Every structure is written in C-alpha cells, then in structure tokens.
Amino acid sequence: xxxxxxxxxxxxxxxxxxxxxxxxxxxxxxxxxxxxxxxxxxxxxxxxxxxxxxxxxxxxxxxxxxxxxxxxxxxxxxxxxxxxxxxxxxxxxxxxxxxxxxxxxxxxxxxxxxxxxxxxxxxxxxxxxxxxxxxxxxxxxxxxxxxxxxxxxxxxxxxxxxxxxxxxxxxxxxxxxxxxxxxxxxxxxxxxxxxxxxxxxxxxxxxxxxxxxxxxxxxxxxxxxxxxxxxxxxxxxxxxxxxxxxxxxxxxxx
Amino acid sequence: xxxxxxxxxxxxxxxxxxxxxxxxxxxxxxxxxxxxxxxxxxxxxxxxxxxxxxxxxxxxxxxxxxxxxxxxxxxxxxxxxxxxxxxxxxxxxxxxxxxxxxxxxxxxxxxxxxxxxxxxxxxxxxxxxxxxxxxxxxxxxxxxxxxxxxxxxxxxxxxxxxxxxxxxxxxxxxxxxxxxxxxxxxxxxxxxxxxxxxxxxxxxxxxxxxxxxxxxxxxxxxxxxxxxxxxxxxxxxxxxxxxxxxxxxxxxxxxxxxxxxxxxxxxxxxxxxxxxxxxxxxxxxxxxxxxxxxxxxxxxxxxxxxxx
Ligand SMILES: [Zn+2]
Numbered sequence: 001x002x003x004x005x006x007x008x009x010x011x012x013x014x015x016x017x018x019x020x021x022x023x024x025x026x027x028x029x030x031x032x033x034x035x036x037x038x039x040x041x042x043x044x045x046x047x048x049x050x051x052x053x054x055x056x057x058x059x060x061x062x063x064x065x066x067x068x069x070x071x072x073x074x075x076x077x078x079x080x081x082x083x084x085x086x087x088x089x090x091x092x093x094x095x096x097x098x099x100x101x102x103x104x105x106x107x108x109x110x111x112x113x114x115x116x117x118x119x120x121x122x123x124x125x126x127x128x129x130x131x132x133x134x135x136x137x138x139x140x141x142x143x144x145x146x147x148x149x150x151x152x153x154x155x156x157x158x159x160x161x162x163x164x165x166x167x168x169x170x171x172x173x174x175x176x177x178x179x180x181x182x183x184x185x186x187x188x189x190x191x192x193x194x195x196x197x198x199x200x201x202x203x204x205x206x207x208x209x210x211x212x213x214x215x216x217x218x219x220x221x222x223x224x225x226x227x228x229x230x231x232x233x234x235x236x237x238x239x240x241x242x243x244x245x246x247x248x249x250x251x252x253x254x
Numbered sequence: 255x256x257x258x259x260x261x262x263x264x265x266x267x268x269x270x271x272x273x274x275x276x277x278x279x280x281x282x283x284x285x286x287x288x289x290x291x292x293x294x295x296x297x298x299x300x301x302x303x304x305x306x307x308x309x310x311x312x313x314x315x316x317x318x319x320x321x322x323x324x325x326x327x328x329x330x331x332x333x334x335x336x337x338x339x340x341x342x343x344x345x346x347x348x349x350x351x352x353x354x355x356x357x358x359x360x361x362x363x364x365x366x367x368x369x370x371x372x373x374x375x376x377x378x379x380x381x382x383x384x385x386x387x388x389x390x391x392x393x394x395x396x397x398x399x400x401x402x403x404x405x406x407x408x409x410x411x412x413x414x415x416x417x418x419x420x421x422x423x424x425x426x427x428x429x430x431x432x433x434x435x436x437x438x439x440x441x442x443x444x445x446x447x448x449x450x451x452x453x454x455x456x457x458x459x460x461x462x463x464x465x466x467x468x469x470x471x472x473x474x475x476x477x478x479x480x481x482x483x484x485x486x487x488x489x490x491x492x493x494x495x496x497x498x499x500x501x502x503x504x505x506x507x508x509x510x511x512x513x514x515x516x517x518x519x520x521x522x523x524x525x526x527x528x529x530x531x532x533x534x535x536x537x538x539x540x541x542x543x544x545x546x547x548x549x550x551x552x553x554x555x556x557x558x559x560x561x562x
Contacts, residue, residue: 047320047321047324048319048320048321048323048324048327050323050365051319051320051323051362051365051366052320054361054362054365055303055304055319055320055358055362058303058350058353058354058358059303059304061353062349062350062353066349076310117300117347119312120311120312122309122310122311123310124309124310129348129349132348132349132352133347133348133349136301136346136347136348136349136351136352137346137379138352201439204439204440205436206436206437206439207436207437208436210436
C-alpha cells in the first residue's frame with residue numbers, strides 16, 4: 001500500500017496582540033498562532049488487539065448469517081441526484097415485491113433520498129449484510145391510494161430537493177417544481193387516483209411529507225429490507241444478474 | 255487554575271513589555287504556564303465497527319474501530335491531555351445495530367476512552383427505552399441542552415453540559431440536537447421537547463463562561479453543516495451565538511479538509527469542524543493555552559482512518 005502521505009501546509013501564521021482597556025487598567029492580551037497541517041493516513045493504523053478481541057464474538061455471529069450471497073450484481077450501482085441506477089434498482093425492487101404480495105398493480109414507488117443508506121453497491125456478490133447496510137431501518141412497506149393533486153405536491157417537494165429515487169414515474173425539475181410528469185409512460189392526470197408504495201416512515205409524514213399523514217395506509221406486513229432480500233432472491237432464482245438501469249427518470253431542465 | 259487576579263497582573267506586565275517595545279515572546283511565560291489540549295472527534299459513526307469491506311468500493315479497507323483506537327493510542331502517547339468527543343448518530347447503519355441493539359457501539363467507545371457524546375436523530379432509533387437501557391453502560395457523558403427530557407423515562411440521565419479540567423484548563427462541553435419532528439418517528443422520541451438551539455446554546459455558553467468560569471467552550475452540534483433553505487445549521491449557530499470557541503458538527507456527513515472560522519455575535523472567532531461519517535475520519539485540533547492569555551495557539555489535522 002501507499003506510504004503515509006503527510007502534507008503539512010503552513011497556511012497561516014499570525015501573531016496578534018490586542019490590548020483591551022477596561023477603565024484605565026489593561027485587561028488581557030491576546031496572542032494567536034495558527035498552524036495547520038493536513039495528514040492522510042493510509043494503512044498505518046491497521047488494527048488494535050483490544051478492539052479485535054472485544055468485537056470477535058459479535059463478528060463471528062454476524063459473519064455466519066450476513067455473508068450469505070443473495071444475488072450477483074453485474075456492474076457497480078451508485079446513488080445520485082436527480083436520478084441514479086442504485087435508486088432505480090431500489091424502487092423497482094419494492095414496487096415488484098409490493099405487486100407480488102398484493103397481487104395487484106402498483107403505479108409508482110418513492111423512496112426518500114436519505115432512506116437509501118449506501119452510496120454504492122460494488123459489482124459482484126450482494127450479501128445479506130450488504131442489504132442491511134443499504135436498508136438498516138425496520139421500515140414497513142405501505143401502500144397508499146393518493147389523489148393526483150396530493151401526488152403533484154409530493155413530486156414538487158421531491159423536485160425541490162433535487163430528486164429522489166422513484167419507479168413508475170418520470171418528470172423534469174424546472175425551477176424547483178416537477179413538470180412533464182408521466183406515470184407509467186402516460187401523461188399525469190391530476191384528477192386521477194394513483195397507487196403508491198412507500199415506507200411507513202414516509203407515509204407517516206417523515207421527511208416533511210405531512211400531506212401523506214392523513215391517507216389511510218394499507219400495510220402488507222413486510223419490511224422494506226425483506227422486500228429487497230426477496231427481490232434479489234427472485235432474480236437469482238430466475239437466473240438474472242442485477243444490471244444497471246441508467247434511465248434518468250427524473251432530470252433537470254436543460 | 256487561572257484566577258482572574260493573576261491573569262490581570264500578568265496582563266499588566268505584558269502590556270508594559272509591549273508598550274516599551276520589548277517583548278521576548280517565549281521568555282514571557284515559563285513552560286509550566288502553558289498546556290496543550292488535543293481535541294479528537296468523530297460524528298455519524300453509524301455502527302461502523304468493522305472497516306469497509308474490500309469490495310472495490312471507494313472506502314474499501316477504510317475506517318473501523320480497531321484502526322481508530324490504534325490511531326487514538328498513538329496520539330495519546332504524544333499528548334495525554336486529550337478530550338475524545340463524538341457528535342451523535344452512534345447507532346444505525348450495519349447489522350451490528352440490528353442484531354445487538356446498540357450494545358457493541360457503546361462498548362467500543364468505552365474501550366477507546368470517549369469523554370462525551372451528544373444525541374443524533376438516529377440515537378432515537380430504538381426509542382427512549384433503548385437509550386435508557388444502554389446509557390448506564392456508557393463510560394462517557396451523553397450531553398444535550400436543547401431536548402427537554404423531563405416528561406420522559408430519560409429524565410435525569412442526560413446532562414446539558416459537562417466541565418472537564420484538562421491540566422488546569424477548564425473546558426465546558428455541551429450538546430445541541432436537531433429538531434426531531436418530521437425526522438424521527440414520533441413514537442420513538444415520545445415526550446421529548448425540542449427547544450430552540452440558538453437560544454439554548456447562548457444561555458448555556460453564557461453560563462459556562464461567566465458563571466462557571468470556563469476557559470474554553472465546545473458545542474457538540476448534530477444540527478448539520480448548512481442548508482440551502484433557512485433551516486438552522488452549524489453555520490447559523492456559529493454566527494448567532496457568543497462565548498463558544500469551537501463547534502464540532504455532524505448529521506450532514508461532511509468531510510472538512512480543515513476547520514472553518516466564523517465571526518460570532520461578538521465579532522470573535524469561532525471554529526467549526528466535522529469529520530465526515532462512518533469512522534472514516536478522526537478530527538483533531540490542538541490548542542495551546544498560556545496562563546496569562548485568553549486563547550492560544552491552534553493547529554489541526556483531520557485524519558482519514560485506514561487504507562486510502
Ligand atoms: Zn443525523
């Protein structure tokens with residue numbers, strides 16, 4: 001591995017004397033020197049036996065279950081705004097499982113940007129442990145029947161935040177609003193009611209989506225994480241690798 | 255301890271030297287009169303007990319509790335006058351939290367000798383019961399000043415601030431948390447009342463400085479670095495408060511290459527630093543204090559942990 005890279009920058013050296021007078025008596029003087037250095041440590045600090053022995057029993061227990069391979073990822077998936085292949089994968093998976101569990105079609109899936117907890121998944125084996133890191137929260141899948149006007153408000157909030165992971169919906173962000181909205185390739189109709197799958201965190205108004213709070217929730221008794229696990233297992237059984245879907249479902253106006 | 259009388263006397267002497275144009279800088283204070291305090295800090299470690307796996311990812315091999323302790327130990331050899339601090343979101347992010355419910359993270363922090371931490375939003379992820387269960391095992395102080403726990407089962411378990419005597423330097427440390435409503439499910443934080451961070455920080459810092467005579471004041475803030483909208487942030491905290499010397503941030507997972515300097519309400523310098531997330535970086539700031547002066551030399555190094 002690389003050596004220790006030590007970059008020491010003498011950014012600023014200053015000596016300042018400040019005499020503050022209270023009445024006629026000098027109160028204090030002030031004297032500063034700024035010395036700044038920037039150190040990047042590579043593999044020097046590798047391990048510590050004290051910690052290794054503390055975590056060993058826990059690690060052994062986790063390794064026995066968490067290293068199970070669920071599926072194989074063909075390419076690296078990364079999370080980004082306004083749209084990304086990791087976001088597309090995540091939302092396609094929960095939409096697929098929500099449809100499978102309910103036996104009816106779901107129009108769209110939305111996940112809050114902060115709800116996906118890894119910035120990337122490497123190509124290769126996707127283990128159960130990786131899915132826990134991707135979705136550590138014990139959030140449930142919830143299905144909502146959402147009116148067009150409420151959905152428009154939600155999409156505007158997503159647009160104002162620069163885009164969230166979605167499935168089943170495409171739109172353009174223009175001046176912090178969602179425009180050119182298509183639901184399953186059909187022009188969005190504000191008078192229609194749509195079926196939406198989200199986490200209970202979002203359905204309960206999390207990430208300031210208060211407008212969702214009053215919509216009756218259909219719970220399917222399934223964790224988001226378990227949905228990802230089942231989706232990966234299904235893909236594996238069907239002989240599919242996980243491939244990157246690079247469609248820009250949400251894009252910024254040109 | 256540095257009392258006010260000797261402080262003024264020494265200052266008067268210094269003033270004379272300056273006035274007459276003869277101030278041999280190093281001769282003015284003897285070695286015994288100065289002390290270096292090293293502040294080490296992490297934030298948003300998110301249950302990263304092990305280093306990132308060797309899977310070709312950007313952070314592969316980086317971080318991990320063992321590497322962090324090894325680094326901390328080497329710094330302790332250099333200088334034993336250390337404060338080791340965390341800025342919250344200790345929990346949530348790897349199966350260590352899902353399967354062992356918070357026990358491992360606190361054990362590891364005890365082992366490293368953390369002095370204090372504050373509460374991040376994810377530290378409420380197993381509810382108030384989870385904190386009630388684990389806080390007694392923490393050998394570090396859990397500090398927060400703007401959450402009111404009076405009507406909860408945590409009443410009396412979380413102090414607003416703590417004063418550390420570090421070689422005669424009185425260091426006041428307090429914690430500030432982010433608004434939980436809309437961020438944390440309501441059933442997780444129950445009757446915790448959120449008080450205004452700016453107002454609270456000003457009240458506590460004033461008390462630490464003027465009533466309790468602290469020489470140096472540190473705020474552990476889980477508000478987040480800055481936002482596009484007007485949402486309260488560390489940047490706003492820096493410029494809307496007084497009496498704070500250093501703010502250590504978190505929540506936004508921001509890797510600071512170097513601490514930022516702001517002017518506070520009094521026009522005085524306040525420093526802000528944040529060490530990314532996941533135990534990938536250890537923030538470090540060194541302050542040199544001299545008996546007769548207000549605040550002294552300062553240097554820093556934010557260090558990435560593990561392989562690059
Ligand atoms: Zn946080």
